[in-house]
Amino acid sequence: MVAGSRTQPSSEQDGMSEQERLQHQLQIFQDSLPKVNQLAYQMLLNEMVPLAVSVENRLAQTEHVNNSETIDSSGDKDTVSEMVRDLHISPKLDLPSHKLCLQLYEAEEERKKRILERLRSMGFQTGNKLSELLVFSNNPNLTFKDMDLLAIMKFICRDVWKQMFGKQIDNLKTNHRGTFYLFDYEYRPIQPFALDDQSTEKELEMVKPFLEIPVGVIKGVLSSLGYKQEQVVCLASYIDRPADRPKSTFPKGISFHVQVNK
Amino acid sequence: MSSSSSLGGHSKSLRLAGEDIWKNKTEKVNGELFTLMYGSIVSQLCRDYQRCFPKVNDQLYTMGYNIGVRLIEDFLARTALPRCENMIRTSEVISKCAFKIFLNITPQVSNWSTDKNAFSLVLVENPLSDFVELPMDAMKQLWYSNVLCGVLKGALEMVQLDCDVWFISDVLKGDPQTEIRVKLNRVLKDEIPIGED
Numbered sequence: 295m296v297a298g299s300r301t302q303p304s305s306e307q308d309g310m311s312e313q314e315r316l317q318h319q320l321q322i323f324q325d326s327l328p329k330v331n332q333l334a335y336q337m338l339l340n341e342m343v344p345l346a347v348s349v350e351n352r353l354a355q356t357e358h359v360n361n362s363e364t365i366d367s368s369g370d371k372d373t374v375s376e377m378v379r380d381l382h383i384s385p386k387l388d389l390p391s392h393k394l395c396l397q398l399y400e401a402e403e404e405r406k407k408r409i410l411e412r413l414r415s416m417g418f419q420t421g422n423k424l425s426e427l428l429v430f431s432n433n434p435n436l437t438f439k440d441m442d443l444l445a446i447m448k449f450i451c452r453d454v455w456k457q458m459f460g461k462q463i464d465n466l467k468t469n470h471r472g473t474f475y476l477f478d479y480e481y482r483p484i485q486p487f488a489l490d491d492q493s494t495e496k497e498l499e500m501v502k503p504f505l506e507i508p509v510g511v512i513k514g515v516l517s518s519l520g521y522k523q524e525q526v527v528c529l530a531s532y533i534d535r536p537a538d539r540p541k542s543t544f545p546k547g548i549s550f551h552v553q554v555n556k
Numbered sequence: 557m558s559s560s561s562s563l564g565g566h567s568k569s570l571r572l573a574g575e576d577i578w579k580n581k582t583e584k585v586n587g588e589l590f591t592l593m594y595g596s597i598v599s600q601l602c603r604d605y606q607r608c609f610p611k612v613n614d615q616l617y618t619m620g621y622n623i624g625v626r627l628i629e630d631f632l633a634r635t636a637l638p639r640c641e642n643m644i645r646t647s648e649v650i651s652k653c654a655f656k657i658f659l660n661i662t663p664q665v666s667n668w669s670t671d672k673n674a675f676s677l678v679l680v681e682n683p684l685s686d687f688v689e690l691p692m693d694a695m696k697q698l699w700y701s702n703v704l705c706g707v708l709k710g711a712l713e714m715v716q717l718d719c720d721v722w723f724i725s726d727v728l729k730g731d732p733q734t735e736i737r738v739k740l741n742r743v744l745k746d747e748i749p750i751g752e753d
Contacts, residue, residue: 328587
């Protein structure tokens with residue numbers, strides 16, 4: 295049966311079933327991989343935003359104090375209390391996450407830029423490695439023979455998004471000259487965010503930093519497949535959801551505008 | 557199987573409850589994706605703090621704390637477990653239910669202190685550090701999975717248990733096993749509104 299379908303790739307019927315068989319195999323492979331709870335994953339993902347703010351705060355603090363204290367690991371520890379402090383069993387805690395997010399909203403331009411850059415960087419690294427993970431998963435949708443930019447974008451829309459956010463991108467538009475629009479009407483990680491019915495500008499603005507992670511992911515995937523970070527511009531913005539889509543908890547869809555310069 | 561009826565009992569039913577929730581009531585994602593996302597976070601922190609690893613440890617811990625205080629809500633809603641009467645029970649809930657439900661692992665509980673207030677969780681597998689290898693300079697000081705300590709600290713605090721949680725050893729550092737120590741400081745009192753009494 296397998297041999298038969300190989301010899302007659304032109305036959306539509308056989309080609310389909312072969313494709314389905316490979317699809318099925320991929321599914322079995324994916325299911326066999328170790329798993330963790332989606333919630334734990336999503337909380338970690340979303341916690342990157344307050345984390346990035348907190349890092350910025352702490353870096354600013356040390357700069358402010360401007361003490362060039364280096365960790366003195368050579369000196370021997372006399373007292374127990376010193377040893378306990380060095381163990382860092384219970385370090386000083388941060389502000390709660392929502393306060394940190396509010397800080398980000400109120401931060402001045404320069405600070406905000408650095409924080410968002412940090413978020414994009416974390417997304418970038420994730421995307422960069424994620425593509426390796428997906429490429430080596432025997433995915434039948436991937437052929438590397440004449441893999442053009444469009445095929446890569448499709449790969450992002452389908453495989454990367456499915457892996458990271460549990461769903462595919464809803465719509466992909468392109469002018470075939472390096473400009474792409476990726477529409478996700480229900481970007482998963484922000485769905486549990488409760489906003490008022492008449493979502494105010496402020497609230498939407500506060501959610502925006504969470505979109506920098508997928509922006510970084512897109513750039514990371516493109517970079518690992520040969521499009522350098524400097525060549526790619528990627529921006530995320532809100533769009534209205536089409537009227538025919540069922541109402542979801544978050545009122546806006548997300549549009550990722552990707553521009554690849556040769 | 558009705559999970560609520562099985563939750564009242566002892567440790568064995570706790571394990572069954574944990575497995576049932578993991579198998580039937582949990583949405584799952586690829587563990588490798590989880591691993592490499594966490595890896596991106598840690599490596600970004602190492603870069604931001606210019607490889608000053610104690611600072612990275614602290615940051616991971618506080619990040620975990622902020623996750624833990626929210627994660628406990630989902631845990632309680634999912635398991636409908638009542639309050640634990642002692643630390644032995646708490647340790648079982650943590651290892652057999654909590655770790656099972658969120659990370660699909662069951663750490664072993666060991667090394668009880670004589671007053672039964674401190675115990676160790678031995679992680680045979682750790683999804684945060686799968687296929688991770690630390691560079692030489694990080695091996696000395698970095699507690700790679702320190703976020704776990706923070707999560708435990710935050711979650712336990714929300715159920716009125718003031719604990720210290722820290723890593724004792726980690727296979728990434730060349731230790732024979734990965735061990736987290738949990739020590740109860742005190743049980744926080746339920747606050748009663750003024751004028752109620």
